[in-house]
Amino acid sequence: MAADLEEKTNRYGELLTEALEAATVAPPEGTPMADAAADCYEMAASYLEDGNHFREQDDLVNALASFSYGHAWLDAGARVGLFDVPRDGHLFTVE
Numbered sequence: 750m751a752a753d754l755e756e757k758t759n760r761y762g763e764l765l766t767e768a769l770e771a772a773t774v775a776p777p778e779g780t781p782m783a784d785a786a787a788d789c790y791e792m793a794a795s796y797l798e799d800g801n802h803f804r805e806q807d808d809l810v811n812a813l814a815s816f817s818y819g820h821a822w823l824d825a826g827a828r829v830g831l832f833d834v835p836r837d838g839h840l841f842t843v844e
Contacts, residue, residue: 758800758809761816765797768823768840772832786831793819 772790776782796819803812827834827841834841 754809754813758804758813758816761813761820762797762800762804764840765793765800765816765819765823768820768834769793769797771840772823772827772834775830775833782831786826789822789826789831793822795819796822 769790774783774786774790776786796815800812800815800819803809803815823832823834824841826832827843834843836843
């Protein structure tokens with residue numbers, strides 16, 4: 750069981766890292782939507798930092814939760830048009 754949790758935590762951490770690298774702000778700079786995108790991106794990045802901290806402390810449950818929440822911020826932002834993201838592959842649930 751612990752090996753499964755460790756593998757899943759590592760996989761979700763890598764997924765969030767890749768998603769952050771792939772996402773770019775879509776709305777024009779200086780607009781309220783660009784500000785919203787920046788906020789969503791900052792939340793995702795903060796959850797990545799939190800997850801890495803929890804993983805270093807061997808708290809895999811909270812690390813996995815942090816990585817999952819971080820990815821949710823990005824994925825939701827991508828679905829409402831805040832981010833330009835790859836439409837193929839496994840990083841986002843957009844078509």
